[in-house]
Amino acid sequence: MKFKYKRFGQFLRPVIPIKLKYKDRSIGYEVLVDSGADLCIFDAEIGDFLGIDIKNGRPDTVGGIAGQTATYFIHPLEIEVGGWPYKIEAGFLPRVSGGFNYGVVGQKDFFDRFVVKFDLLKEEIELKERRQSEQS
Numbered sequence: 001m002k003f004k005y006k007r008f009g010q011f012l013r014p015v016i017p018i019k020l021k022y023k024d025r026s027i028g029y030e031v032l033v034d035s036g037a038d039l040c041i042f043d044a045e046i047g048d049f050l051g052i053d054i055k056n057g058r059p060d061t062v063g064g065i066a067g068q069t070a071t072y073f074i075h076p077l078e079i080e081v082g083g084w085p086y087k088i089e090a091g092f093l094p095r096v097s098g099g100f101n102y103g104v105v106g107q108k109d110f111f112d113r114f115v116v117k118f119d120l121l122k123e124e125i126e127l128k129e130r131r132q133s134e135q136s
Contacts (some may be wrong), residue, residue, distance in 0.1 A: 001082035005123040014118055014125040015102050017065075019080035022050040026080075030102040033116060033125055037106025040079070040090040041072055046103070047092035050077070054092045062093065070094075073113075079105075081127065086113060 005012040014033040019026055020042065027049055029042065041062065047054045057073030064070070072091035079086050088109035105111075117126040 001127045003125050003127075005120070005125065012031035012120065014121055014128075016081070016125065018105075020046060020050060021078040021080065021085070022047075022052055022075075025050045031105045032102055033105045033118075034106055034109070035111065035116070037104045039108040040088060040103070040105045040110055041093050042090055043101075044073075044092045047075065050079070052092065057092065060091065062091070081114075084129070092118045 003014075003016040006015040007013075008015075015030050016033060017096055018029055020029050023035055027046060031042075032041075035084050044054050052075050054073050054075075057075040059071055059073055061069050070093055072093035074089050074091050076087065076089050079088055079090075086109070090109070109120055114127040115130060117128075119125070
């Protein structure tokens with residue numbers, strides 16, 4: 001699967017469309033493919049829309065580049081990437097994207113499922129699904 005980078009101000013970013021699903025609800029959402037992120041984290045408002053009781057999840061904390069920390073809450077759900085569904089665990093955090101209206105997909109439950117190729121000069125990101133034997 002190939003996706004084009006998106007422009008935010010003067011910067012290009014590897015932001016791709018996904019769909020989030022929880023029980024009988026789903027919503028389209030954009031995420032930054034971030035090799036420095038430990039796990040997938042989405043905005044709490046998205047979780048609320050999906051009917052997830054955010055604060056009832058497993059709490060954990062995340063630290064930002066400037067040293068600030070914040071609490072997020074982990075829940076199971078399904079993401080759809082390029083039309084293919086995957087069950088994952090993701091954290092929900094208020095104002096996750098700093099006003100850019102996208103979430104983050106990281107190492108756990110994204111990079112362990114895809115081989116990811118970033119090509120800034122072509123403004124393209126390519127995802128190849130790992131075979132089951134490669135995920136173990």
